[in-house]
Amino acid sequence: MRDSNIFVVGSGALGCEFLKNFALMGVSCGRKGKLTITDDDVIEKSNLSRQFLFRDWNIGQAKSTVAATAASAINSSLHIDALQNRACPETEHVFNDAFWEGLDAVINALDNVNARMYMDMRCLYFQKPLLESGTLGPKCNTQMVIPHLTENYGASRDPPEKQAPMCTVHSFPHNIDHCLTWARSEFEGLLEKTPNEVNSFMSNPAEYAAAMRKAGDAQARELLERVRECLDKERCYKFEDCIAWARLKFEDYFSNRVKQLTFTFPEDAATSTGAPFWSAPKRFPHPVQFSAVDSSHIQFILAASILRAVSFGIPIPDWAKNMGNLADIVSKVAVPEFEPKSGVKIETDEKATNLSSASVDDAAVIEDLLTKLEACAKKLPSGFQMKPIQFEKVSHDDTNFHMDLIAGLANMRARNYGIQEVDKLKAKFIAGRIIPAIATTTAMATGLVCLELYKVLAGDHPVEDYRNTFANLALPMFSMAEPVPPKEMKHQDLRWTVWDRWSIKGNITVAELLKWLSDKGLTAYSVSCGTSLLYNTMFPRHRDRLKRKMVDVAQEVAKVDVPAYRKHFDVVVACEDDDGNDIDIPLISIYFR
Structure with missing residues (x-):
């Protein structure tokens, strides 16, 4: 616990609560431990009601820096590094391979799905535990994403919110x-x-x-x-x-x-x-x-x-x-x-397609x-x-x-x-889809995650020991369950899940990659890097690439720029078995340096 390296993404209400808890728990307070927090946002007046590490004189300052300073005041032994970078593809030179490989766990304190999906993808790639949580008014949820034990965050998604038909919004509210x-x-x-x-x-x-x-x-x-x-x-x-x-x-x-x-x-x-025509609800x-x-x-x-x-x-x-x-x-x-005017078409059925301009x-x-x-x-x-x-x-x-x-x-x-009119404040909440944050919900979500963090850092816990939670304080309702294990794929004696990444060490050729897969009973017919096709059996000209080094083909065809800090590059290979059935194999990393 004291010597752990933790990455906290976001320093809003959840992030502040996490830092306060970690300072009290003694997380990253040892000689080798470090807590890294990143957030590119600044403090605004409305944050003060729910982000308790901030004060009115901090308005306009970087959230992560102020939160880190406040957490250090609670526990001076806390080793914390505050960054102002958004975690995204553009900052992968900051959060590089060495950074990720040195982490023990990642804590999401984010407020949008796209950022969560990106962090989930990175944790999958580097096989790091991800402790996910979120709040919505009196509701909160926590999800434990543990390498090789549970499904990842992106494996399941909530159904989209139901929206009013456009004809209702435009003409019949x-x-x-x-x-x-x-x-x-x-x-x-x-x-x-x-x-x-x-x-x-x-x-x-x-x-x-x-x-x-x-x-x-x-x-x-x-x-x-x-x-x-x-x-x-x-x-x-x-x-x-x-x-x-x-x-x-x-x-x-x-x-x-x-x-x-x-x-x-x-x-x-x-x-x-x-x-x-003008019957309810019209x-x-x-x-x-x-x-x-x-x-x-x-x-x-x-x-x-x-x-x-x-x-x-x-x-x-x-x-x-x-x-x-x-x-x-x-x-x-x-x-x-x-x-x-006569003859004006007004849409009355959300399933209909407007063809009024088809003759124009x-x-x-x-x-x-x-x-x-x-x-x-x-x-x-x-x-x-x-x-x-x-x-x-x-x-x-x-x-x-x-x-x-x-x-x-x-x-x-x-x-x-x-229709009953509303004042400006209520209009702001509805139009902006703003649901006021509740400090109690935030405290519950972060508390539940911190309990799971003890298990993650202790290691060697089976999936049955972990808990995902959904709670609604307004009802009240609490539901705790074991995380869902990842889906396992099979081929002959091979077993793998979404967590697996196959690695090949050596500056191999295209032919050597195909032979490596053939030895596993897999026939590779297509090799891609990013959005570029490096090799495909359908194209006769691609046979000239068989004797070339994979990294050379990737740099020439896919314009891959492998930074000095990275020792490998990744390829996606499409394979089939002896019966011609497609096999979805893991990402392959080729360590050519």
């Missing part, structure tokens, strides 16, 4: 979650995706046009229409233009679209079977009449106009946040009268739009670029108007459909 999903989608489309498309076009118009022509589909046409609309009809030059844009968006979203929907599907409309909508004296309407205009100005790089005047001035200017915006010649429309865009580009100043705005779900700046616009969009839409 019946709860506030639907309204907020729609609001976030519109926010991203207007303020992030469209400005990004504009910038792509302005950066290299010729290359962008070529890409759109090559795509030649309805999606490309829609992108071009958005870019043209943004740079032509909806282009803003001064802040008053942004106010007018926001007012017209209000009319479009909450009045015109509803009028079109109820024109296409009147309140007494029926389905093909004769049942009422709600019959009503347009919202804009009023300059309604504070929620003016708040929407304020948020939308300010963010529009930011995206166009327009200075925001001092009077902009004065509701009285804003109301006066908005009331002068000319709003065209809307007339519903996309290529001709794309060509016309590109011509018009070129004309728009000539009117723009040299080097014109927009500023895409990415929604910050956990922003600590309440003056950035992100949540004001999201909440405004959602609540006005909820008003259309008679």
Whole structure:
């Protein structure tokens, strides 16, 4: 325990709790022991409520450094090394072979699946124990990933969350979650995706046009229409233009679209079977009449106009946040009268495919739009670029108007459909899918992992001694079970699992690799390195490579760059048995140095 080398990835709520526990347990406090923690994040104000090693004067500082200093204050014998590197393929020169080979265990304190999958892959490769845990509100889980004893983290995945059908979100919402999903989608489309498309076009118009022509589909046409609309009809030059844009968006979203929907599907409309179209859970909508004296309407205009100005790089005047001035200017915006159109297709079935544009010649429309865009580009100043705005779900700046616009969009839409509106804080939790962290849950998850760490570091424990846990403190419910063993594959006298990696020592040739496998009763027909094919029996020219060294072929064909600290490279070999059945064999590492 005292002389163990532990790698902790992440220093948020879980990471802080792990470091505190390790300091109290005496982990890595011996002469040979070392605890390495890495995290590329910095401390923010909201972290202080659940990440207990941080204080308000640490805001803006590196999480890993502050956490390591606090843990050392608890136990001065703790040998800890704090890094600010993200654990990912780009930092494998930092966390290199020698680093991994010297580890006794890896502790994940991560908050996203992609990072967990990467760490799982590295632990599999270097055959290191991985102690995994996670929390979600009152729920927590722990998983022990022990080399050759248990399945790996990526062997099983939770089913994806069920999402509302797009037709429900776009036209038939019946709860506030639907309204907020729609609001976030519109926010991203207007303020992030469209400005990004504009910038792509302005950066290299010729290359962008070529890409759109090559795509030649309805999606490309829609992108071009958005870019043209943004740079032509909806282009803003001064802040008053942004106010007018926001007012017209209000009319479009909450009045015109509803009028079109109820024109296409009147309140007494029926389905093909004769049942009422507007039956539960559908709600019959009503347009919202804009009023300059309604504070929620003016708040929407304020948020939308300010963010529009930011995206166009327009200075925001001092009077902009004065509701009285804003109301006066908005009331002068000319709003065209809307007339519903016949024949407009509105999707009502999530299983249906929208074919409304199938009869349109996309290529001709794309060509016309590109011509018009070129004309728009000539009117723009040299080097014109927009500023895409990415929604910050956990922003600590309440003056950035992100949540004001999201909440405004959602609540006005909820008003259309008679749905209960929500305040900005609740909208933030739902739209950002934020579930508040609970300190008790974090303490339980880390405590359970630390109990298992005693077993891991002691070694020689059978799989029956380890425990995976799932708990829900809200019920309460606790479930502990033995980890699932890895799936075993067999061929003749050979046995292997996902944990195995076959090694060959020596600077062998391609032919020698095939012979090495043949001696095991395996016929190799394809050898790959990365995404490149080094050898395949189907290609006669590949026979010239049989007498060449594997490393030379890998460097020439796959452009493999083996760093000085690495003594081997890896190949994937496709094999079959005597009956022609494919055999999925382990990764092969060739130690050529």
